[in-house]
Amino acid sequence: MPKCDHAPADPGRRDFLTRTTVLAAGAAAAATLQITPVKAALEGGQKKFMEEAAKLATESVEKGWGGPFGAVIVKDGEIIGRGQNRVLLTGCPIYHAEVTAIIDASAKLNPKGLLGSDYYAGTILEMIPRPAGSPDVVTERAKMLKGCDLYVNGAPCPMCMSAIYWARIDRLFFGGSLEDTTKIGFSDEFQYDDFKLPWDQRKGIAVAPGFEREVGLTAYTAWTNKKDRHYY
Numbered sequence: 001m002p003k004c005d006h007a008p009a010d011p012g013r014r015d016f017l018t019r020t021t022v023l024a025a026g027a028a029a030a031a032t033l034q035i036t037p038v039k040a041a042l043e044g045g046q047k048k049f050m051e052e053a054a055k056l057a058t059e060s061v062e063k064g065w066g067g068p069f070g071a072v073i074v075k076d077g078e079i080i081g082r083g084q085n086r087v088l089l090t091g092c093p094i095y096h097a098e099v100t101a102i103i104d105a106s107a108k109l110n111p112k113g114l115l116g117s118d119y120y121a122g123t124i125l126e127m128i129p130r131p132a133g134s135p136d137v138v139t140e141r142a143k144m145l146k147g148c149d150l151y152v153n154g155a156p157c158p159m160c161m162s163a164i165y166w167a168r169i170d171r172l173f174f175g176g177s178l179e180d181t182t183k184i185g186f187s188d189e190f191q192y193d194d195f196k197l198p199w200d201q202r203k204g205i206a207v208a209p210g211f212e213r214e215v216g217l218t219a220y221t222a223w224t225n226k227k228d229r230h231y232y
């Protein structure tokens, strides 16, 4: 069984985790165990990791693999995942640096991920309890990449930002701003703006919310009826 104890190595980090718990307790809208960053928690970011992210990004540009984006995931001071944009190489529009870094790190942390395991009944993933006072509706969730930092040379697009949330990464360090990314011709900033609009006012896509809802919810019922479901 993997250890779930990732005790912070420095006082600032310890303080961050404590404050995270407190903030989560007061965040009525937080349905999941989200991290609320505080400035002190971001101390200790290391330039060498950003340099590695930028190196991956530049390689992608020079080889024609994709946009100028690279990412690394760091755990306990070591890089455990690397990703670079390879949209042009693969033709896959979601082949973004942060997503692939998360996939890379997850494979490293869960080497039996595709094989099955008896770590926990029905899942290979380590489950951790919700913090005391958290408004989370479930008692435990898979640990995912909690305890890790992500460095990326430019601001994450909304997809990658969501992926980072799903991964439960503790801290995000990014270099270039959304405005910087807009200037070189990418639409990340537009997407963030579009997401703020009601479904029927989106400019980027036509959306039909509630379409055949009862059909869609049959899978929800299957999930609810499954006795050994694992939240993540």
Ligand SMILES: [Zn+2]
Pocket: 096, 097, 098, 156, 157, 158, 159, 160, 161
């Ligand atoms: Zn992205």
